Amino acid sequence: MAVYAVVAAVSITAATVFSFQSASAGNDLRAALTVIAPAGVGGGWDSFAREQQQAMRGAGIVNNVQVVNIPGAGGTIGLSTFSTMHGQANTIMATGAVMLGGIALNDSPVDLSDTRPIARIAEDYNALVVSADAPYDSMEDLIAAWSEDPDGIVWTGGSAGSIDHLIIAQLALDQDLPASEITFIPKSGGGEAIQTLLAGTTDVAVTGYNEVEDQIAAGRVKALAVSSPERLEGVDIPTLSELGYAVDLVNWRGLLAPPGITDEEFAELEAIVAETRESAEWQESLQRNRWEDSFLTGPELLEFIDEDQARTTALIEELGL
Amino acid sequence: MEALGLLFEGFAHAFTPLNLLFVMIGCLLGTAVGVLPGLGSSMAVALLLPMTFALDPTAAFIMFAGVYFGGLFGDSTMAILMNTPGQASAIASTFEGHKMARAGRAPQALATAAIGAFIGGMVSCILVVFLAPALADFSANFGPAEFFALALFAFVATSSVVADSVLKGLASLVLGLGIATVGIDSVSGTERFSFGVPQLFDGISLVTVTVAVLALGEVFHIASRIRRDPAARAMRPAGRPFLSRAEFREALPAWLRGTGIGLPFGVVPVGGADVPTFIAYGTERSLDRRRKDPQFGKGAIRGLAAPEAAGNATTGTAMGALLALGLPVSATAAIMLAAFQQYGLQPGPLLFERAPELVWGLLASFFLAMIVLLILNLPFAPLWAKLLLIPRPYLYGGIAVFCGLGVYATSSSTFDLFMLLTIGLLGFVMRRYKVPLAPLLIGMVLGPLAETSLRDALLSSGGDYGVFVAGPIPVVIYVLLAIALAISIAGRIRARARQDV
Known part of the structure; x- marks a missing residue:
């Protein structure tokens, strides 16, 4: 029986170790990519990262995709680790509204401007x-x-x-x-x-x-x-905005690239993410998880993140947290 | 009896050779992962999650059930043999289980644990099959006032482990309560004892502390004594590899009591399977005191049987709660919830109507997993016990490695490894000066429960303390508590009076 124990332990460690190694070696982004989920197993970012992994792999966009969990402090532990991964283009990280809250709440010394945001991908209400x-x-x-x-x-x-x-x-x-x-x-x-x-x-x-x-x-x-901007399809529940309440925060999720990568590498990552979004596999997982597509890239994305960060920080201050 | 018919259909669904194979694989994997310190069944299920993309739902969930229950069977193995529990629910099993192993009764201890887990799991599965819908109503009766009363009750029920040396016991308990407060306070957002270190914002995980204090502390302790008292602690497994009729009769009431204690806990979100194991242990211990020849402290079979049964009874009803309510009460259940969602299924009141063949197939596979695990674990008990024959330097070296692996695998952070080492040294110092370790872990488990429920209740009532005695359940618990305290005080006064004479 001890043999089983050893086999299990070795494969578990190997999975973790190799996923980090593959992050630091090799240049071909379509051969191997690591997605960091800055939350524990089973959480929102974890399922988002794993759905991305499946779509990228299933649609043949990236050969080998690994998910690594770095949980803690509203995603800011993952963010501070990620912000030091200079130039490691084959590691990307999941992000979203919750991380902006974590940054404000924990007075995090790093924020999304220490990374290169690739895209906002989906949101739920x-x-x-x-x-x-x-x-x-x-x-x-x-x-x-x-x-x-x-x-x-x-x-x-x-x-x-x-x-x-x-x-x-x-x-x-x-x-x-x-x-x-x-x-x-x-x-x-x-x-x-x-x-x-x-x-x-x-x-x-x-x-x-x-x-x-x-x-x-x-x-x-x-x-x-x-809280959606428009009524959800087939759901007979009024939205806050149609009732006249000015509530526009949404739980969005997206992907970040590490700092210090070349523009060619960044463009390649953008292409990978855009292709994944188009794939049938991703469309299916949107439906399965009841996420709404809210794809946004480029300068509009950076503008959106700035606004959302400012808004989140202000609200957290109002709450006295 | 409609449930019975549906269950048989479920069995028909689960009884394909392929599904049986998945149960076997799941059970083996779960046992293996459960045996390793720090790696719980939640980790194994999480790593298997990507499999759900390749397998059909029934096969995947049947395998998960095997892993889930396998982890709970397996975690007590190392707890008993090495005093190094795999996860928090096995802590209570170390107290008497390891003493049994030291007394040369390792195979019997393992068999007791396996049968206890089997009885607890079986009874709770039967309960889930017939009462799943009623569980929903039951759990709605539990609010923070009830949880607070339960937490107080659990503190008192487990205080017997503190009582051997009051001062040292309390010191250890306070230390545990202190460690549990580290991190950002969930209500006010205030940092508590985190010294601005971001890695401490989410607190110190119970797994890290358990592995560090019990497993690594033990390794340090053995290492420090290895040349001093080598012969004294040679643990040769002796005697028959199975329980004698007398032992079985001794353990049976404890298994049943443990099961009774564990059942209700699966439905109410009070920190999973660890709280009831402590309560079951405390109950057995206080019952033992009143017998003519107290066995506790010498490797009492009842002290092992009850927590094992309680832990697994909780697991069964926890799965029921997940299916019927969509309410994940443990980390593993939360990941299984994610797996359900991968298939576009939402556990909850409607799951039984929407995917009956899956639900009943899964429930049937619980029974299969239990039986497979009992078959796997009973004959292997003497084999596992042979682990003790490995020369100690290699054995404990290996344990130290696995402790590190387990903790690193969950967080991918070197900070946690340093924390493991530091707390492990603390565990060593506590052992060296004979400070009991159990109160520290009890404090860590029950402290947060008591704190959050106290605050939730007060927040909800707008600061009115009357909320704690407003419902019938807390009042009953407090009355029981008062009676238990009165009996124990009366007993002590009588004992003292007798001494005086």
């Missing part, structure tokens, strides 16, 4: 849900109750400073309510947040729409609104 027997049937009811007693409504969602939390802050500011008075119970995922809702601990949960879709369909929770 949040839903505001209450338990099925809650006294609120619409956003209007909820906002009325909230305005009366700003710290009396108990919200829940992901970690403090996550996109879920920031959406609540934006909603509060839009209603001229003090963001620092929001009562927010952070949970480690949509499942746990819904659990607190059903146990009556919290009043409203803000979480990824795709995480609660089935709970809504099963009638265990009521959805009051979604």
Whole structure:
């Protein structure tokens, strides 16, 4: 039996070690590429990175794609490691709205400007849900109750400073309510947040729409609104913007290239990412994960990141985090 | 009885030669990974995740079930033989299990663990099959006030491991509570004891501490004594390779009690399988005190049987919670959730209607995995015990390597390796000065649970302390707690009075 133990251990280490080695050797980007997921296994970035890996490999765009997890501190541990990988063009990293929150929250000394953003790729939207027997049937009811007693409504969602939390802050500011008075119970995922809702601990949960879709369909929770700019296809839930609330934060995900690479290498990475986006494999995984395509590259991307970073930082300050 | 019919259909679905092969592979892989310190079943499932792209869903999930349960069977093996648990749920098994191994009863200890895991897992799987929908309603009764009461109860239930030397025990407990607070506070975003080091922002993982304190600390300890007392600790496995009838009768009530304790914990998100194992251990220990010839401390079979059964009972109901609620209560369950999503399936109340053949096939494969694991583990118990015959320098050198591998594999960070080394030295010093290690780990497991539930409850009630006694469940728990304390104090006073005479 010890043989099995050794085989398992050796293959596990080998996978980790080789993925780093392949990151530092070889120049042909289409032969081998490493995608860093700056989060633990099973998290949002991890599944994003692994879906990218499958699409790149499945569509024959890159021969050998590895995913390496560098978890910690809202992605900023991964970011600070990545920002030192000068010129290692065959390593790219997943990024997104959560990382901007992490940068602001942890006063990270490095930010996305220490890397070369390749593209924004996809985003998903949040839903505001209450338990099925809650006294609120619409956003209007909820906002009325909230305005009366700003710290009396108990919200829940992901970690403090996550996109879920920031959406609540934006909603509060839009209603001229003090963001620092929001009562927010952070949970480690949509499942746990819904659990607190059903146990009556919290009043409203803000979480990824795709995480609660089935709970809504099963009638265990009521959805009051979604945060998408337009109504989701085939979903009869009003958007925040059509109800007149100025909430525009979305949970986007994208890819970064390391600093210090040549322009040819960067162009090649851009081409790889663009081809992957077009592939049938990627279109299928968008559908499977209920992500919306939101492809953006070039100067518009940099502009978007700057804006989003400024907005996120401001909101986190408003929340007093 | 509709469930029974569906389950048999599930068996028909799972009973293809190919699926049986996947169960076997999964079980072997899970056992192997579980045996290695620091590598839990969550790691194995994560590495297998890409397989889901190539396999059909039933085959993939059947294999995952094998890995999941295999990890839980395997983690106790090293805990018993080497005092180096593979993951947190095996910590409680080291207390008496390793003492049994030292007393030359290693094969019996391994068999006890395997049968305990089997009983716990089987009972919980049966429960899930018939009650999966009801689980949803049950778990909705648990809010932070209930969790807080449970955490307090668990502290008291496990306080018996502190009681041998009150001062040292409390010191160790406080150290554990302290380590658990490191990192960014989840509610206020304040940094606590992180000294501005970004690697500490997310706290120190329980896996690192467990592996460092128990496994690496043990390695250092053995290394420091290797030329001083070589003969004294030669652990030759002796006796029959299986449980005698008397041993079986001794362990049976403990297996069943452990299962009863573990079952409800799978449904409520209170930190996975480790909390109930401690409670089961504490219960057995206090029951043992009242017997004529207390066995604890000398390698009590009950002290091993109960936590093993509790740990696996939790796992079974945790899988039920994942399927019926879409609520992942452990890291492995969270990754399995991701795997479900790869197939476009969303675990939750609708999964049983949308993909019945998959759900029932998976539930059937739980039973298969249990049986395969029992068959794998029982005959191998004496074989595993032979590991102890490896010369100690090689054996413990190997363990040290695997500790490093396990921790590095989860975080890919050298910082964690240094942390492993530092905490390992701390574990060595604690061993050297006979400070008990269990309270430190109990503090790390229960501290965050107590803290978050206390704060969640107060946040939710707007600062009203009445929330802690508002529901029936916490009140019942507190009453039980008061009775247990009263009995234990009365017992102690009586013992003291007798001494005086």
